[in-house]
Amino acid sequence: MRLLLLSFLLIVTSFSYANSRYPLDTPRQEAQFSHLLKELRCLVCQNQDLADSNAGLANDLRDQVYDMVKEGKSDNEIINYLTARYGDFILFNPPVKALTALLWFGPALFLLLGFIIFWRTCLKRTII
Amino acid sequence: MKLTFWRLLPVIVFAFLVVFFWRGLSLDPQKLPSVQVGQPLPEFKLPILKDQTKNLTPANLRGKISLLNVWASWCSACIEEQVFLIQLAQQGMPIYGLNYKDDSAKAAQWLVQWGNPYRLIGTDKTGKVAIDLGVYGAPETFLIDKHGIIRFRHVGVLDEKSWTQDFIPQIESLQGQP
Numbered sequence: 378m379r380l381l382l383l384s385f386l387l388i389v390t391s392f393s394y395a396n397s398r399y400p401l402d403t404p405r406q407e408a409q410f411s412h413l414l415k416e417l418r419c420l421v422c423q424n425q426d427l428a429d430s431n432a433g434l435a436n437d438l439r440d441q442v443y444d445m446v447k448e449g450k451s452d453n454e455i456i457n458y459l460t461a462r463y464g465d466f467i468l469f470n471p472p473v474k475a476l477t478a479l480l481w482f483g484p485a486l487f488l489l490l491g492f493i494i495f496w497r498t499c500l501k502r503t504i505i
Numbered sequence: 506m507k508l509t510f511w512r513l514l515p516v517i518v519f520a521f522l523v524v525f526f527w528r529g530l531s532l533d534p535q536k537l538p539s540v541q542v543g544q545p546l547p548e549f550k551l552p553i554l555k556d557q558t559k560n561l562t563p564a565n566l567r568g569k570i571s572l573l574n575v576w577a578s579w580c581s582a583c584i585e586e587q588v589f590l591i592q593l594a595q596q597g598m599p600i601y602g603l604n605y606k607d608d609s610a611k612a613a614q615w616l617v618q619w620g621n622p623y624r625l626i627g628t629d630k631t632g633k634v635a636i637d638l639g640v641y642g643a644p645e646t647f648l649i650d651k652h653g654i655i656r657f658r659h660v661g662v663l664d665e666k667s668w669t670q671d672f673i674p675q676i677e678s679l680q681g682q683p
Contacts, residue, residue: 420641423534434641437632447649462539462639490518497511 399443410446413455418467426469446456528554539639539658546573546653547637551627553602554612561601561627570679571599573647574623574663575635577607577617580643586662587619593668594622602626605635605643648672650679 378496401407417438417453419430424490428443438459459467471477479486528626547562553559565572574590576583594600602623604612609628629635638647641660657675659667 421538434632437606437636441633441636461540462636463641464538464639466537487518490514494511494514498508501508 394485399439401443401447405505406446406449409452413442413446413452416456417442417459418469420463420467530570535682536660537641539655540656541639541647542658544655546649546655547634548632549627549629549637551603551629553627554602554609554628557609557628561625562566565625566601566649567653568651569599570651570676571601572650573601573603573649575603575605575640575645575647576641576644577605578611579607580605582662584619584643586644586664589620589664591620591623599624603634603638604628605640606630606632643655648675651680 399410401410414428415426418426419425419427419432419435419438421432421434422430425435427439442455442459445458450458456468465471465477471480473481508594546566548563550560550562553561560571572593590600602625604626606629612626612628627634632640638645639658644662646659647655648659650656656679657671659671
C-alpha cells in the first residue's frame with residue numbers, strides 16, 4: 378500500500394515538474410509539445426525518445442522544441458528544423474522516400490515473392 | 506528447369522539477406538551520417554575564450570582549408586585526441602575550437618594541462634551553435650573548405666587512422682580546387 382502511494386506520488390510530482398519546467402499557454406500547444414517529444418529520438422541514447430531522456434543534448438533539444446512550440450511553429454516547421462541538422466534519424470518514423478522505400482514496402486514485397494514461389498513450386502507439383 | 510529456378514530462389518534470397526544483415530552487425534549505430542556535409546557553416550558569433558569581447562565567426566575560417574573541433578573540458582575522450590591535434594597544428598593545419606557547453610575557467614585550465622592546438626576558440630555555452638551544426642557529442646571534427654563549406658564530419662576521437670583514411674584524400678582533392 379505504501380509502495381503504491383509512493384509510486385503514485387512519484388508520477389504526480391514528475392508531471393507537475395514537466396509542467397512547471399515547460400509552461401505553455403494553451404492545451405493545444407501542450408499536446409503538440411508532448412506528442413513531438415514522443416516522435417523525436419534522443420541521439421545520444423538512441424532508443425529513448427526526447428521526452429524520456431536525461432542526456433544533455435536531449436535537454437537542449439527539448440528546450441529548442443519548447444521555444445518553437447511557444448512561438449507557434451507548426452509540427453512540420455519544427456521537424457524540418459531538426460532534420461535539417463540531424464537528418465531523418467532523429468525521427469522514429471522514417472519518411473517515405475526513395476532511400477527508405479525498401480524499409481516501408483520490403484515486407485509486402487517479400488510476402489508477395491513468397492506467394493509467387495509457393496504458387497510456382499508447390500501448387501505446380503500437385504497439378505502434375 | 507524453370508521449377509529448379511523457383512526452388513532455388515528462396516535460398517538465393519535467404520543468402521542475400523544473410524549478407525545484408527551480417528553487414529549490418531558490423532555497422533556502428535553511434536556513427537550517424539551528417540546532413541551538414543556540403544552545406545555552408547551556419548551563421549554564428551561566439552565569444553572567444555581568451556578574449557570574450559571578440560567573437561569567432563565563420564569569416565575567421567574563410568580563405569583556407571581548416572578544421573573545426575568540438576570539445577569540452579568535461580569530455581574525457583577529448584584528451585585522447587589532443588596529442589594528435591597538436592601534431593597537426595605543428596604541421597601547419599589551421600584548427601579552430603568550439604568549446605561546447607563548458608565553463609570558461611575550466612576550459613582554460615584544461616588547455617594549460619593538455620595543450621592548445623587551436624588558433625581561436627569560440628565558446629558555445631548554450632549549445633545552440635552545436636545544434637545548428639548537428640553535433641550530438643564531443644569530440645567532433647569538421648573539415649571546412651576555403652569557402653566555409655563543410656566537407657566532412659568525423660565523430661569521436663580523431664586519430665592517425667581516420668586522418669589518413671578520411672581527411673587526407675578530401676584535403677588533397679580540395680587543394681586542387683580554386
